[in-house]
Amino acid sequence: MQKFDNIDDYIADLKKKREASPTCSNTRYNLGVAYLSKRDFMEAEREFLVAIDESPKMAEAYVQLGGIAMQRGDLEGCLRYNITATQQRPFFAVPWGNIGYVYMEQGETDKAIKALKRAIKYDPNFVQALSTLGAAYFNEGELDDCIEVCEKALKLADNFGPAWNNLALCYTEKEDYKKAIECVDKAIETGFDVSDEFLKELEKHR
Template identity: 50%
Template sequence: MDFQAKNTDEFIVEMQGRLRDNDGCGVTHYNLGSAYVAKGRYVEAEAEFLRAVECSPTLVEAFVQLGGLAMNKGDLDGCLEYNERAIKIRPLFAVPHANVGFVHLQRGEADKAIAALKKAIRQDPKFVQALSSLASAYFMQGELDMSMDYSKKTVEIEPKFGPAYNNMALVHMERGEYAQAKECLDKAVETGFTPHPGMVRELAEKLSA
């Protein structure tokens, strides 16, 4: 759910009013939690999402949101658990599969990440975050051609997706193609993406050598 700053506070008041009349509506708790996320009120958001799944145990989106909040706290186990619960309820929902893949990627478990991310892409072939993460997972495995292929697929769908250009730069650097790496890194920066300072420094050193 998208919120604009000017109406989020009004929406929160409206949802709070609805819950005073009917506290057992899971969707209303979910909507209120989403508004709290938009305002950065994460503790309150978590409480609302927990209440949402208590009222509506099959409300998949609430489990996904809880997983996202867990990830933000660095709780990878919690993120994995909530998204796996979402998958059990709705196996064909791409987002929790992708989130499971993100967790495995964070843990350095490339094989598991690839398996989960492919499930996400099977359900949503234009899921750019999943495609780009798949490129990262293949890079982690040293499969540079596969990594580059998925990065290219990502920018074909979303030409301004900075992480994909960053992944392409990493592949070029690994191949010793420093001029091409610089071109890709510049494109990443143009999208607003901020590359790792160590990567920028290493590339500058290679180009000046």
């Protein structure tokens, strides 16, 4: 595989390939991903749209378009693109995880749990989906289920801040403040932005 010194050289090479084969959906997709790495969302979106026009079953491109929609704060657009991705590839875990996340943002916890369970069924090591499922369980008051899935997430990725934060919330609810403080400190170590209100509450128990 050819090595490139920087992303601009890689983009230039992909543009040459695009000129040589304008209908190659893989080149279009790769170009979209390259533009995303530069945070050039408009160009990325353009390439992904052409990619799915050429290859309507390219589930990854729908997921990327969903990510761009999310970046713009368009939750409905994100949801639509990820649902389409699951229609093209039903056992692709990533769009199911994204669907669960959007439902959580929309306050549809039951729908979120169903989607996230599917994501984890198709990829048991999907750390983000495990942690988001933990947050959904916490919202439902299912503290033990939250702890179980967040501990699974942290076995896979010890530095995943959202899972530590979820655990801190659960242990606070259980009034095990020693454990809650340990977990919130871990969350902060990872760079996770713990809410000031929650930190103030825990400070009383240090």
